[in-house]
Amino acid sequence: xxxxxxxxxxxxxxxxxxxxxxxxxxxxxxxALIAIKTQDVTLARQIIDGDDKVDAMEKxxxxxxxxxxxxxxxxxxxxxxxxxxLKIITDLERISDSATDIAELVxxxxxxxxxxxxxDIPRMAETAIRMVHDAIDAFTRREVELARDVxxxxxxxxxxxxxxxxxxxxxxxxxxEAANQAVDLLLVAKYLERIADHAxxxxxWAIYLVNGQHPQDKDIHHMVEQTEGN
Numbered sequence: 695x696x697x698x699x700x701x702x703x704x705x706x707x708x709x710x711x712x713x714x715x716x717x718x719x720x721x722x723x724x725x726a727l728i729a730i731k732t733q734d735v736t737l738a739r740q741i742i743d744g745d746d747k748v749d750a751m752e753k754x755x756x757x758x759x760x761x762x763x764x765x766x767x768x769x770x771x772x773x774x775x776x777x778x779x780l781k782i783i784t785d786l787e788r789i790s791d792s793a794t795d796i797a798e799l800v801x802x803x804x805x806x807x808x809x810x811x812x813x814d815i816p817r818m819a820e821t822a823i824r825m826v827h828d829a830i831d832a833f834t835r836r837e838v839e840l841a842r843d844v845x846x847x848x849x850x851x852x853x854x855x856x857x858x859x860x861x862x863x864x865x866x867x868x869x870x871e872a873a874n875q876a877v878d879l880l881l882v883a884k885y886l887e888r889i890a891d892h893a894x895x896x897x898x899w900a901i902y903l904v905n906g907q908h909p910q911d912k913d914i915h916h917m918v919e920q921t922e923g924n
Contacts, residue, residue: 715751716830722793727819741797748790785892792885818886825893833900844897851890858883
C-alpha cells in the first residue's frame with residue numbers, strides 16, 4: 695500500500711472510530727434518561743458496565759491519532775483533524791462518565807416515589823442527547839452552522855437546570871424530609887448540564903476544524919502554525 699493510501703485508510707478509520715465512540719456516548723445518555731424515568735435499576739447497571747467500552751474507545755482513538763502523527767506527519771487541515779480528535783474524545787469519555795453517574799443515582803433512587811413529576815430533567819436529557827448527536831455530526835461532516843446551533847442550545851439546558859434547582863429548593867421548604875432525594879435529582883440535572891457543556895466543546899472543535907479558530911485553546915493553534923511554517 696502506498697504512503698498516500700495508507701494515510702487515507704488511517705484517517706478513514708479515525709473517522710469511523712469517532713462516530714462509533716459518539717454513538718456509544720449518545721446511547722449511554724439515552725439509556726440514562728429511560729432509567730431515571732422508569733427507575734430501571736437493571737438498565738442503570740448496564741450503563742455502568744458499558745462505560746468500560748467508551749474508555750477503551752478513547753484509548754484506541756488516542757493511539758490511532760498518535761500513530762497518524764508519527765507515521766504520516768499530516769499538515770494543515772489533516773493536522774487539525776487529528777488534533778481536534780484528541781480533544782473531543784476526552785469530552786465523549788466525560789459524557790459517558792456523566793451518564794454513568796446518573797445511572798448510579800438511579801440505583802439510589804430505586805423504589806422511591808419522586809417528590810415532583812420529572813418534567814425539566816427529561817427535557818434537559820432530550821436536548822443534551824440531541825446536542826451530542828448533532829455535535830458529532832457537525833464534526834464528522836464539518837458543518838459549521840450545525841455546530842453553532844449546538845452551541846446556542848447550551849443556554850436552553852442551563853435555563854432548565856436553573857428551574858430544576860429553584861423548584862427543588864422551593865419544595866424543600868415544605869418537605870425537608872426529602873432532602874436526600876432532592877440532592878440526588880439536583881445532581882442528575884447537574885450531570886445533564888455537564889453533558890451539554892461537553893457537547894458544546896465538541897461543536898466548538900467542529901468549528902475549529904473548518905476555520906482553524908478556537909479561542910479557548912492556543913496549544914493546537916501553535917502546533918498547526920509551526921507545522922505550516924516548516
